[in-house]
Amino acid sequence: MAFPKHAVIITAAGSSERFNTTSQLGVKKEYLSLDGHTVLYRSVAPFLEVPQCAVILVTYPEGMEDQCAVALEDVFQQNFLPVVLVKGGKNRQESVFNALKMLAAMDLDIEYVAIHDGARCFVKPELVIRTLATATVFGGAVPALPATDALKIINDNGMITHHINRTHAVGVQTPQVFRYPQILEAHQKAASTAATYVDDTEIYTDYGQPVGICEGDRGNRKITFIEDIPDAENQIQAYLQSLEEGKRSSQAARALHQAMDEVRKEQQES
Template sequence: MGKLGVIIVAAGKGSRMGTAESKQYLQLGQKPILVHTLQLFQNIQEVHEIILVVGEHDLDRCRGYVQDYGLSKTTHVLAGGAERQDSVRRGLDSLQQGTDWVLVHDGVRPFVKKEHVFDCLEKAKEQDAAVLAVPVKDTIKVVDSAKRIQSTPDRRSLWAIQTPQAFRLSLLQEAHERASQESFIGTDDAMLVERLGTTVHVVEGDYYNIKITTPEDLPWAEWILNHVRGEGQL
């Protein structure tokens, strides 16, 4: 099947958390959030290597995690770039030769279900590009800068995109190369691939695969850890 590499992006400052500490290093249970995420992919047999991309000031701390928690598949801990996609690009450039498939995942999503990771990867192997997502529960409004409602899209067509996002490596490399040449900055990797004219397929995940971003997310994350996706429950 060719080698599978995983890029974990955790270079964000996390200003929305309102803490001095970046969100990925806050404790969840007995470990930092980021360590839970790394261990999840460490324990997936099909993963050949993990590239971790973090803030420059956090390199030593994260190399310490790799050592202390026995994260043997984490082959590189790299400093991220100015934008998220710069960080992903650095990760792509560091993958081992012979890697055919890549998963890109947020460092602050420690609860993705392994079964959903495999579903996403299988869809990518069929179609070259796939992302985990869930149907949007709320009614969404398009609002202008003056906070006036402009339109109400049909909720049935709206999905909230998660990670991992899975790609044929050569396709994602091409997408990043094109974006770089054209100075285009996208909000996720799928957007860069879409710009090539390639169809990206959605694979349904679940609502436990939260991105821990704001203070309100922490008690919910603790509950998920203790009741749904803790050690041995994945």
């Protein structure tokens, strides 16, 4: 097939609340390492291998732009595909919309946008290509796997209220691929309402656009809990210590510059 021109949005602006529940240390899971590379790097790198990508946009939480850049390792050093950091919003929906607005400002010649979770670090280029191909048929596409567990709906008290027939139930993954600018328009409409959405397929279909599925990959799992990363707690302690040392070094450097400025000022006045 001819590869469609596309952009990629990597969502990495979340708070990692479920990941940090046990330790309450507040470190983003995407910035920790698995087998020598950060989770975020591993989530981004496969998209570099897919032809006809115009740009990759990576969302980050407010105040963590530098940490996000470090976690991307040498992605900025490759010279054939631009990577842009975008400040995220208060939730995933707002973060994706921020990235889409940034993409609109770039005015690129693209046909599709792939949106991928920054914590889904086992994605393979083959899955990206399969999802892109499906999107060229339906306009939107998402990798999916049949539900294997019995599905139930519960009430606020934890009691089962409904039993779901799993025959037509699937679990969806990312990347989710959509025709552009239709996904931008769907997000614009969604932003004007009080509704909140679980993912971008819900936004896309809610505003009248079709989404087809392709075969997902059971290996394409998402880092969610602290036990998903071996030695995570040790990594977190080292990460926080490094941040604290960097903060102290920065404060010392600012104090030194301030002292030097005061000396120069005194010299000029005398």
